[in-house]
Amino acid sequence: MDFEELFLSQNTKKEELPLFTEYAINLDTLEPLKSGDRLVELNGNEALKVWIFKALKTKRNFYEIHSDSYGNDLDVHIGTVYQESIKNALIISEIKDCLLVNPYILDCFNFELNYNNDDNNLKVSFNVSTIYGESEVLYSE
Numbered sequence: 001m002d003f004e005e006l007f008l009s010q011n012t013k014k015e016e017l018p019l020f021t022e023y024a025i026n027l028d029t030l031e032p033l034k035s036g037d038r039l040v041e042l043n044g045n046e047a048l049k050v051w052i053f054k055a056l057k058t059k060r061n062f063y064e065i066h067s068d069s070y071g072n073d074l075d076v077h078i079g080t081v082y083q084e085s086i087k088n089a090l091i092i093s094e095i096k097d098c099l100l101v102n103p104y105i106l107d108c109f110n111f112e113l114n115y116n117n118d119d120n121n122l123k124v125s126f127n128v129s130t131i132y133g134e135s136e137v138l139y140s141e
Helices: 003-011 044-057 084-099
Strands: 021-023 041-043 105-116 121-130 133-140
Touching (some): 041 044, 044 084, 084 121
Antiparallel strands (some): 105 121
C-alpha cells in the first residue's frame, strides 16, 4: 500500500455517532415525562427535537453547567431596531449557530418567521436535516 492509498483510507473513514438519546419533556411545563417510576427516553429525531427545543430556550454563556457553544444569543437583539430583512437574517443566523454545533444536525432550512405585534411574540418554523432524516421545528419566543 502506497502513501496515497493509506492517506485516502484514513481520511475517508466515517466516524459513527452513537444513537442520540434524550429524556422526554412536557414542552409546556418543562417537566420530564415518566412512565411509571421511569423517565421516558427518546431516540433519533424525536430526541433531537427535545435537544433543539432546550438549546433554543437556553441563553448562551448564562449557565455554567453548559459549554460555551450551547444555547443561543437571540436576546442580544431584543430592543434593537433593524429593517425586517436584517432582523430576519440575524434571527436565522443565530438559530443556525445554536443548532449546528450538534454533530447530529446537518442543516437548517426553509425558515418562516412570523411576528405578532400584539403580544410581541416571534414564531419560527423551519426544517432540520439530521443524520436520521428531516424534521419540522416550530419555535415560539
